[in-house]
Amino acid sequence: MTRDQLLCAYRRLRLLREFEERTRIEFQTGQIAGFTHLYAGMEAIAVGVCEHLTDEDKIISTHRGHGHCLAKGCDPVAMMKELWGSSEGLCGGKGGTMHIADFSRGMLGANAVVGAGAPIAVGAALAASITGASWVAVSFVGDGGTNIGSVYEAMNMAVVLRLPKIFVIEDNGWGEMTPIGNAAGNRDLAARAAAMGMPAVSVDGTDFFAVHTAAGVAISRARRGEGPSTIVASAPRFYGHHEGDPQLYRSREEVAELRRKDDCLPRFIERVTATGDVTMEDLGIIDADIARLMDSAVEQSKAAPRPTADDVLQHVYIRYR
Amino acid sequence: MTRDQLLCAYRRLRLLREFEERTRIEFQTGQIAGFTHLYAGMEAIAVGVCEHLTDEDKIISTHRGHGHCLAKGCDPVAMMKELWGSSEGLCGGKGGTMHIADFSRGMLGANAVVGAGAPIAVGAALAASITGASWVAVSFVGDGGTNIGSVYEAMNMAVVLRLPKIFVIEDNGWGEMTPIGNAAGNRDLAARAAAMGMPAVSVDGTDFFAVHTAAGVAISRARRGEGPSTIVASAPRFYGHHEGDPQLYRSREEVAELRRKDDCLPRFIERVTATGDVTMEDLGIIDADIARLMDSAVEQSKAAPRPTADDVLQHVYIRYR
């Protein structure tokens, strides 16, 4: 990767992290409504995959969607406004935290139904296959989500129709408060996907470069018309399942340990500064930038206009009758 | 297997076959209403599995359910009456061909929704696990049905809860008019089940002994509390998907060839008579018996009482209000 690419990737990683840290604070002050799930800890997955994608490519996300949206290029200010429920938010306040979308960026929506994005992303890949377009479609699904049957339907169909589709499984070890070990009969999630008839690899999801490499392979394969792949990436969830989750099922020390050992950001920094391509100073400038951006996003969100009762009736049909 | 067991198995195989042959004739004369799917060609699967089971054990079947019902011990006369829609049928005419059940035999229902039986049979296995009962639960699902997502949910849950559950996949190569090769991304259906975390084997479903052996292994394992297994058994479908299917997608010769080469009945006969344990005469007596039974079943069905309009309102709730 070039220096520019590295800086770009770092900027995104930091953006994803700071967006969640700020969201958490603002949630606690009561500014943000709804069930809010933070992506902190898992940033290298979204960024590692999406750095390969253009606005033409499509992704579908989960209930834990902020990171995917940002990685795919959604405007953080318009996203923050959506969290605030402003009419200037990306979905005009209709969607909120679990339903952020930006079709101009190929971000076809976060989705609050676990597993539901996988079949829909198959359709986005099918559209490319039918029209001859060169885009690929990526769905993100959690480890818990791999126990939803329609994910396997989606995998099988993508293989049968040889679609440009990438299944990214984000393995943070938890489905809400239940450990994956208690939920998956076979802990090897890649093996499950492989059995549906496609290449499937497991990577360390805290290692941006590992994710980026695996995603590159899968995406090129898809663009060459050779069909779908699965990438299982493991990375920790730094906060509770949703904001407000008291996390009685794991200790503070456990979480602190994850932060200390398995944080994708220090790992990225260590690696890129070790080669000398990038200095701590370069990164510091980015950090400051992002901090300013977040301040401004919060400020703008607070001041942003609120939707009105009339807005309720907009956007349900294009034309009714 | 003892001579008695062999004769018993033969009686069942023949019963399943003749039941379908007669159903076909009566369907063509307009006596039987509804979408009727014949099991002819696949008898060794149902019989090979169910010969291990008692009335305590539970099975759930498919739209192609006659064979499973008979193998599990349902009364062929009461079944025939159900096909005729008589009030003396096993379900009083409410169910018909796709919904035959006999709870006294542990036959918890044929099921017209492809794949739907697998999760329900998980529940029957769970009941054994909770109460400490020794029964096992078997679900039959077709090759086409393995593309229904909830089958994987059922498999995973059975593994996680270590349930006495056997998944029998009946691979006849077709889902209605679509060849399995066009529907399954991975033609190795056993590999798919194995990936969910359980033992899974493929057997020749026209070989009664192969099925019987594999089922024995899986069922003993389940009874020992060691969890679920999958058996994939392949066998041809001698008739169309349903009665009335003109089978434009395969030639008469192709079907004739299947009958000639892959018929479980001659294969069974050859094997058991070769050892000398059983003679053609023994089998001839059984054949004659079954033929008489079928004549009588048809006759009784024709004469059986019809349900009345009042029956429509019975059996929906146990107590309403």
Added chain:
Amino acid sequence: MTIKSMRDALNEALHHEFARDPRVFLIGEDVGGFEKDGQPVEIGGVFGVSKGLYRSYGRKRVIDSPISEAAIIGAASGAALCGLRPIAEIMFADLTAVCFDQIVNQIAKFRYMFGGQCACPVVIRMTTGGGRNAGAQHSQTFYPIFTSFPGLKVVVPSNAYDAKGLLITAIRDQDPVLFFEPKVLYTEKCEVPDEAYSIPFGEAAMPREGEDVTIVAFGQAVNWSIQAADELRQAHGIRCDVIDPRTPSPLDEETILESVAATGRLVVVDESPPRCGLTADIAALVADKAFRYLKAPIKAVTAPHTPVPQARELERAYLPNPRRIIAAVEEVLR
């Protein structure tokens, strides 16, 4: 203009739209065909509605899918979000239950919950209703259920002419449309123009007119209602408006309200069970907005509150019929 069955009329609609718009494609079980020894083998749908399409357009646009309804609907909706015009076939309306989330929580909501950013012009075709002794799991209507979901449009034709025109409108519509084909009507025939034509959504048909009683009916119940109305007229001189809304959603409220304003009496007929269905929906509309015209209780003729039984006698007793409609009309005239 020739006499055609509803099956052929629907088939024509598909051919017109495939030819007109390259964005249109069809996905479902057994809808297309396959190659065998280098030769195309056509299936054309279990009910034959898509025959000829595979031969003309090939497997890129006529896609035989695995038995994976959730993936079928997902594939259609995702493609629609990317600008295509998918038609998904679900063999029986009852089977929407295995992909219900993809329809009611996904397709129905996309446009709204994403703040109007996208359209999701999917058509989901399926067979509906009783009359074929298909039993409890293959005989339900499901159109009242989908009518209750904002974001979906719902169509139930009662004859071949309407079927063709409504399907063309559905395919051209920019919103998701659930298109219900009463399975007993596939072989029913009437005059159907050869060329493409479209019938607007939200405009009821009125196959019979009369000033005494309004009958509103859906799907095959329209035909029972017409029979009832004809018999009432001939035998008793009772004249009925028979209204076929054709699209339960959007609903042509005006035609119904105007009719009741003239007749003062309403019978609503549908083969679905009675609770929270379309008969209640129409009754509630009239009991609110045409209350002052009403001269008699509003009567519904529906199936009983039970699943659909399989045997011939049972299903016959279960489904509404002209005799019961006549009795209801006589009751509101009493």
Added chain:
Amino acid sequence: MTIKSMRDALNEALHHEFARDPRVFLIGEDVGGFEKDGQPVEIGGVFGVSKGLYRSYGRKRVIDSPISEAAIIGAASGAALCGLRPIAEIMFADLTAVCFDQIVNQIAKFRYMFGGQCACPVVIRMTTGGGRNAGAQHSQTFYPIFTSFPGLKVVVPSNAYDAKGLLITAIRDQDPVLFFEPKVLYTEKCEVPDEAYSIPFGEAAMPREGEDVTIVAFGQAVNWSIQAADELRQAHGIRCDVIDPRTPSPLDEETILESVAATGRLVVVDESPPRCGLTADIAALVADKAFRYLKAPIKAVTAPHTPVPQARELERAYLPNPRRIIAAVEEVLR
């Protein structure tokens, strides 16, 4: 007798029934807990309704399931067919859409389509409704949908007292029961006896009585209706019957019809969208069987025909409220 929240009342009901009947078990996501370093870690449900059960009864009877709703319902129904009394928890009513077949085509139909051979006494508990800014996919009611399916019983409590008694009845009932817990009411409190008691299905409550107008409401709309009735009485001397059917299916038709016979005026309130819902269902009932008592159009107060929007202002404008109920009452009195 102490003041308890609906959450605690429901939790008590579960504890009573687990203690009373060893056939009762619970299966769902995060409903139980797990062992960690030899110690039990309790989860007790995302909304805390099943707390204490895992500790008391262990994982044999309090089963944390994978995120596999179709398998959860299948596991429950199969066990019920074998004589157990399962309670399945689906986290949000909207998510019944991913296991809809297992509920409406399987559980609802078994007894009937197998000719009365079996019972399927499953209770499915789930949260329902809006008010928590959970967005379009986590705020729907779904109880009108299930009411339309014969074979299912449907319960929606509006207060902690009813919640406990109805859940106990549901668990003891021999038919499948869908039990809807309005998520905004978990923290609402009232007096709830410590001991087990059951409230029969099909018997409405009437939290307010009055001779001018009948208000029928479901779930959280009962509370809005009570507020509206109190205000109408205080401010304008208008007296309303407020009827809470508690079980949409079976429905207490008598109480509603008797009330309307006395008042001659009806307002129906529910937070679901308007089409084919419970407000239409009740209106249709009355427009048929109490028509001759009616003095005014029947008005419904519902959400609009749109998905549920997420932002605070939008959801507030979307949901019905006492002000709109008061306006409807005034309208039927005009």
